[in-house]
Amino acid sequence: MSTSDELALEVRGLHKVYRGHGDDVEAVRELTFAVPRGEFLCVVGPSGAGKTTLLRCIAGLLDLSGGEVLLEGRKVTGPPEGMAVVFQEYGRSLFPWMTVRQNVELPLKERKVPRAQRSAKVDEALEAVGLADSASKHPWQLSGGMQQRVAIARATAYEPAVLLMDEPFAAVDAQTRAELEDLVRSLWHRLGVTILFVTHDIDEAIYLGRRVLVLSNRPTVVLEDVPVDLPDERDQLSTRSTPKFAELRGHVYERIQAAKQGYRPEEG
Numbered sequence: 680m681s682t683s684d685e686l687a688l689e690v691r692g693l694h695k696v697y698r699g700h701g702d703d704v705e706a707v708r709e710l711t712f713a714v715p716r717g718e719f720l721c722v723v724g725p726s727g728a729g730k731t732t733l734l735r736c737i738a739g740l741l742d743l744s745g746g747e748v749l750l751e752g753r754k755v756t757g758p759p760e761g762m763a764v765v766f767q768e769y770g771r772s773l774f775p776w777m778t779v780r781q782n783v784e785l786p787l788k789e790r791k792v793p794r795a796q797r798s799a800k801v802d803e804a805l806e807a808v809g810l811a812d813s814a815s816k817h818p819w820q821l822s823g824g825m826q827q828r829v830a831i832a833r834a835t836a837y838e839p840a841v842l843l844m845d846e847p848f849a850a851v852d853a854q855t856r857a858e859l860e861d862l863v864r865s866l867w868h869r870l871g872v873t874i875l876f877v878t879h880d881i882d883e884a885i886y887l888g889r890r891v892l893v894l895s896n897r898p899t900v901v902l903e904d905v906p907v908d909l910p911d912e913r914d915q916l917s918t919r920s921t922p923k924f925a926e927l928r929g930h931v932y933e934r935i936q937a938a939k940q941g942y943r944p945e946e947g
C-alpha cells in the first residue's frame with residue numbers, strides 16, 4: 680500500500696452527473712482509486728462507460744458532482760500545472776498556423792520558462808519523438824502518426840507529473856499505432872512520468888500498462904483493478920504471444936463482456 684506522499688494521483692468518490700434540460704445523465708456513480716508516482720495505469724470499459732468523462736474530471740476540465748481529485752496531494756479545481764493531456768484528435772489539438780517547434784514550445788512559454796531553457800527542452804522533446812528534422816514544418820505537412828508525435832512532444836516537454844492520454848492512437852493505422860505505443864513506453868521509462876491511459880483496446884491496455892482498471896457500464900464504478908504481471912521489457916511480437924498475455928487478455932475481455940451485460944459489483 681502506498682502512502683499518500685508517494686501518490687501522483689488520487690481519485691476519491693468521484694461522481695459526475697451531466698445536468699441537462701430535464702434529463703440528467705449520471706455518467707459516473709463512484710470511482711475511487713490511487714495512482715502511485717511512476718505508475719502506468721490503463722483504463723478500459725464498455726463504450727459509454729465514462730472513460731472520457733473520468734479523464735476530463737481528472738484534468739480539471741469538468742466540474743465534479745461529488746468527490747475529489749488530488750494531484751500530488753493538492754485538490755484539482757481547474758487544469759493544473761503538473762498535468763498534460765493528449766487527446767485522440769491530434770488534428771484539432773495542434774495549431775495549424777504554428778510550426779512543429781512553436782506548437783511544442785507553447786506550453787513552456789505559457790509557464791514562463793526562460794527562452795534558452797525553452798529551446799533546449801523543445802529540442803530534447805522533438806529528438807525523443809524522432810522529429811528533430813521536422814521542427815520547422817507545419818502540422819498539416821505531417822502524417823497523422825507524426826502529428827500525434829508532436830502532441831506527445833508538447834505534452835512531455837515541460838515534464839508533467841502526470842500525463843493523461845485519451846485514446847491517443849485510435850485514429851492511426853495499426854503499424855503506426857504499434858510504433859507510438861513503444862514510443863510512449865520508452866518515454867515513460869526515460870522520464871519517470873506517471874501515465875493514465877484511456878483506451879477501448881484490451882490488448883493495447885495490457886501491452887502498455889502495469890495495471891488495468893476495468894470500468895463497469897454507466898453509471899460507472901470500478902469493476903476490477905488488474906495488475907499486469909508481465910516483464911517490464913516488452914516487445915510487440917514476443918510479449919503479445921506469451922501465455923501470460925493471452926491469459927490477461929482473456930480475463931479483461933471476460934470482465935468487459937460481463938460489464939456490457941450489466942454486471943456490477945454489489946453497491947454498499
Ligand SMILES: Nc1ncnc2c1ncn2[C@@H]1O[C@H](COP(=O)(O)OP(=O)(O)OP(=O)(O)O)[C@@H](O)[C@H]1O
Pocket residue numbers: 697699704705706724725726727728729730731732733879897
Ligand atoms: N456533455 C454531455 N452531456 C450529457 N451527457 C454526456 C456528455 N458527455 C458525455 N455524456 C454521456 O456520459 C456517458 C459517458 O460518456 P463518455 O464519453 O465519458 O464515455 P466513454 O467511456 O469515453 O465512451 P467511448 O468509449 O464510447 O468513447 C455517456 O452516456 C454519454 O452519452
